[in-house]
Amino acid sequence: MMHSCDVLVIGSGIAGVVAAIEAGRAGARVVLASKGRLFSGSSFFPGTWGLGLIAPADADDERDLMRTILDVGCGAADPALVETFVGGLLPAID
Ligand SMILES: Cc1cc2nc3c(=O)[nH]c(=O)nc-3n(C[C@H](O)[C@H](O)[C@H](O)COP(=O)(O)OP(=O)(O)OC[C@H]3O[C@@H](n4cnc5c(N)ncnc54)[C@H](O)[C@@H]3O)c2cc1C
Incomplete structure (x- = not known):
């Protein structure tokens, strides 16, 4: 076709x-x-917690999110960028 x-x-x-x-x-x-x-x-992906609409609740949650993104990224995600991204979620939503 x-x-x-x-x-x-x-x-x-x-x-x-x-x-x-x-x-x-x-x-x-x-x-x-x-x-x-x-x-x-x-x-x-069902583990994305709502496409940036939900931020981590506390420091443990932030670490869990960073770990998950790095795991799913299979080595393609830059840890420094992931940390910057996760750390900026709550301020961005606020
Ligand atoms: C666990 C996790 C949590 C995240 N949390 C957030 C968050 O809270 N806030 C936020 O803003 N971002 C978050 N992100 C990042 C965000 O989800 C991605 O940056 C964004 O969704 C990427 O969108 P995209 O359209 O570029 O790629 P994708 O959504 O990955 O789409 C890629 C598309 O390409 C298709 N495809 C792949 N290979 C081929 C091929 N060879 N031929 C044809 N089609 C192909 C796939 O089927 C898919 O449809 C998270 C990511 C992950 C993994």
Whole structure:
């Protein structure tokens, strides 16, 4: 089967879905291709605690979140960036 489009988006996490919607709104014919199901990836992983809407409750919780992100990242996540990200969650939500 052959499809033609103006924009081909690979991946249907938040980035891919938003890119596809925006390209469609701009009038492009869009194809969204993904290895996983629609709404997948880290964005929709059940352990993401609500996509940044929930912050760690205390220091133990922060350490647990950092450990989980590093585990799921399988070596791809930079520990310094993860620490900065996790430490910034509560101030960002506030
Ligand atoms: C445990 C955990 C907790 C997190 N907590 C937060 C948080 O609290 N706040 C926050 O802002 N961020 C958080 N993040 C990070 C955030 O989830 C990611 O940065 C963001 O979701 C990435 O979005 P994305 O669309 O770039 O990638 P993803 O959501 O990972 O999407 C990737 C897409 O590409 C597809 N794909 C992969 N390989 C292929 C291929 N070869 N061909 C076609 N398709 C492919 C996948 O199926 C998927 O649809 C967390 C991440 C993890 C793992």
